[in-house]
Amino acid sequence: MPTEIMHRPEDYDREFDPDAYLQYYFSKEAIERGTRVSLFALPVFAQILLQTVPENERQSLLDIGAGPTVYSALCFRDVVKRVYLTDYVNKNLEILKEWLNKTNPYDWCPTIRVIKRTEGGFPPSDDELNVIEEHTRGIVKKGGILWGNVHLHTVVPELPIKQVDVVLSVFCLESACHNFDQYINCMKNITRHLRPGGKFVLGSVLEDEAYNSGRQKIFSLLYLTEEMIMRALGEADIDLESVKKYVLEEEGVMFLMASKRLQ
């Protein structure tokens, strides 16, 4: 048996394959094989924001480490007016731009169907799916597709700090960090974009050290416990009393939403 190569955080630009990732996690077959837990958690958080935050306080959302995926924008399409999708890997940004310009054949309808199922109501028609995707394109056009690096003080250099209403990051930090000190630092970097009182949404793998990014290309993960993540959030000005979290032990993931402290 060949030994699998373990890719490291510094290998993303060279080794991450957006097509393999989408195929493995978001193709019709993958979605039917086992639903992505993100597609359960994010619509629930979106609904909470819709019901509890006044419209003028939820104008913008920044997804850090979106990869080639647009599901965050799909889930929050009725919550905010502008979505910024960002990633470190230029190949991912190219796929996102192709989606925006409708030149990428990738089919997001299976994902939208699952999001709609979580949201409740009747199964959507094909026309409804198209309307949802078009509306989502509109809010990403108002925001943008931008490069970012969680190791930078200003993660997305084109965006000012302390301005965004909702910062979201799913399965990114544990991919990008070698050790816990780096993780804490990156957590501070990403929440710096959030305005005081803004909402932070995090999806994280728990207690694992590697994942398959598609076609058996394995990347390392920083081993994290729930306690470590809470400690990092506390150091990054997140109000720990405000944390609403879902821990899915079987899946080895945690999703949470919390507020940034007012000062």
Ligand SMILES: C[S@@+](CC[C@H](N)C(=O)[O-])C[C@H]1O[C@@H](n2cnc3c(N)ncnc32)[C@H](O)[C@@H]1O
């Ligand atoms: C496991 S994928 C998650 C993608 C997407 N958020 C999702 O939920 O499917 C990890 C992502 O983190 C990005 N990433 C890795 N290092 C990064 C860094 N230093 N700064 C920003 N993003 C990074 C990768 O390019 C990749 O898109």
